Amino acid sequence: TDYPSDTNIESIVxxxxxxxxxxxxxxxxxxxxxEIIGSELLxxxxxxxxxxxxxxxxxTKLQDTGxxxxxxxxxxxxxxxxxxxxxxxxxGIIYRTTENxxxxxxxxxxxxxxxxxxxxxxxxxxxxxxxxxIKPEAFEDCERIRxxxxxxxxxxxxxxxxxxxxxxxxxxxxKSLNVIENEAFKGCxxxxxxxxxxxxxxRIEEDAFSPATDEEIIFQCAPGSNPDDYAQKHxxxxxxxxxxxxxxxxxxxxxxxxxxxxxxxGGVQLVKRGEAAIEPDTSELKCNNExx
Numbered sequence: 001t002d003y004p005s006d007t008n009i010e011s012i013v014x015x016x017x018x019x020x021x022x023x024x025x026x027x028x029x030x031x032x033x034x035e036i037i038g039s040e041l042l043x044x045x046x047x048x049x050x051x052x053x054x055x056x057x058x059x060t061k062l063q064d065t066g067x068x069x070x071x072x073x074x075x076x077x078x079x080x081x082x083x084x085x086x087x088x089x090x091x092g093i094i095y096r097t098t099e100n101x102x103x104x105x106x107x108x109x110x111x112x113x114x115x116x117x118x119x120x121x122x123x124x125x126x127x128x129x130x131x132x133x134i135k136p137e138a139f140e141d142c143e144r145i146r147x148x149x150x151x152x153x154x155x156x157x158x159x160x161x162x163x164x165x166x167x168x169x170x171x172x173x174x175k176s177l178n179v180i181e182n183e184a185f186k187g188c189x190x191x192x193x194x195x196x197x198x199x200x201x202x203r204i205e206e207d208a209f210s211p212a213t214d215e216e217i218i219f220q221c222a223p224g225s226n227p228d229d230y231a232q233k234h235x236x237x238x239x240x241x242x243x244x245x246x247x248x249x250x251x252x253x254x255x256x257x258x259x260x261x262x263x264x265x266g267g268v269q270l271v272k273r274g275e276a277a278i279e280p281d282t283s284e285l286k287c288n289n290e291x292x
Contacts, residue, residue, distance in 0.1 A: 006030075014039050020046045022066065036062055037082075042069045051075065060084040064096065067137045068106050076108055077118045090117035091127065101132030101154065113143035124149035125172075136181075137161040150174045151197045158184045158208075168192045170196075179203045186210040188217075196221040204230045248277040252285050 007030045014020065015038040023043040025031060031050045036042055044066035047053060053073045057080040070076055079089035086097045092111035096103040110117035121144055129152040136159040139145065148163070155177040163171065165187040175198040182205045185192070194209075194217065204226065207260040208218055218237040221227040231238035237290035250265040267282045 013037060018041050019043065020069075022046065023048055025050055033057075035059070040064075042066065045069065045071050047071075047073055049073075054078060056080070056086045057082065058085055058089075058094075062087060065135075067103055067135060068140065070106060070108060071141075072109065074110055075116065077110065077116070084130065092117070093123075093127070095118070095131070098133070102130045102135045104128070104131050104138050106135065107139045107142050107145070109141050109143070111142055112146070117144065121146045122149075125152040128153050131155060134159055134162055137164065139166060140164045141166070142258075143167050146170070146190075149292070150177075157181060160184065161186070163188065165189070170195065173199045173201075175199045177201045180208045181205055182207055182268070183210065184208045190204075191216050191218070193218045193220060196225065196227045200225045200227070202226060209234065209236070247271075250277075250280050252282070254285075 006028055006279065009028050009031050011033040011133060012031065013035040017039050019041045020036070020039050020043055024046050024190055025034070026048040028050050029052055034053060034166035035057040035219050037057070038061055040061055040063045042065040046069040049072045051072065051074055053070070053076050055078045056070065056076060059082050062085065068200045077092070079094060081087045081089055088095045088097070092108040094105040096105050099152045103214065107123070108118070111119045111123070123145055128150060130152040132155065138150065140163070143166060145166060147169065149172040150166065151172050151174050153174050154176045156173055156176055158177065158181060160181040160249065162184045162237055164183055164185070168188060169190050170193050172195040174252060177199040178201050180201055180203070185208060187210065196219065216237055218239060219227050219231040220239050221231070228238050236250050248269045248271050252263045252265050253259060254263070255261050265282065269277050271277045
């Protein structure tokens with residue numbers, strides 16, 4: 001579909017437009033500043049191809065966005081979020097606050113770019129703490145990013161097209177991961193190592209990994225896990241994730257054999273694979289029906 005564009009517009013302020021339709025400002029190559037003040041929804045690819053857009057402002061009425069509203073906006077490095085807005089921005093990544101935590105909306109394509117970009121070529125883990133969901137295509141075409149560490153997130157799903165056409169060397173998944181959707185890693189131009197950080201997603205779509213080259217994809221995962229089976233089926237390399245950590249807890253059951261009223265003894269221990277947890281002191285513990 002061809003969308004009309006005005007190359008003479010340099011600045012816009014959206015006040016009374018409740019919903020910005022997909023591709024509304026596609027190809028407005030003269031646009032340098034956009035303020036989305038009164039709109040509630042910024043749809044898919046709203047500013048697609050606005051190659052000279054440098055500054056965007058997201059207002060307090062904006063509730064949600066579609067996919068990659070700032071796709072192919074190569075000069076956009078400043079995204080201001082007004083006080084009270086549910087959106088935030090840092091180092092090339094736009095986030096939205098939801099009832100369930102942060103949603104990663106879009107990573108701008110110039111993330112990690114040495115000249116005229118923002119942020120580093122490594123994403124996470126600290127900066128992604130609190131992220132619970134990721135929008136489809138969020139990292140697509142971010143060709144300068146080399147690693148993404150999601151281990152501090154509670155992400156359940158890697159959505160469709162999330163890392164399509166990237167040059168990732170390493171992606172580390174959280175233990176909360178359950179699903180990897182269609183074309184999530186299609187067109188990866190490098191040889192990514194995919195680390196399943198104690199995760200065992202029950203569904204990995206058939207075309208989730210479709211590299212554009214013949215480079216090898218390496219899965220680091222537990223033997224016999226779903227990712228291991230997927231790797232064997234699709235001819236990927238599979239290595240045991242030897243640095244896996246496990247959360248270990250000890251419990252006191254004062255009403256044994258009932259679990260009612262159980263109490264955790266000490267804190268949760270993070271134990272590396274192959275190592276033993278430290279047994280807590282239980283000398284002062286007794287069952288309720290034990291004679292003193």
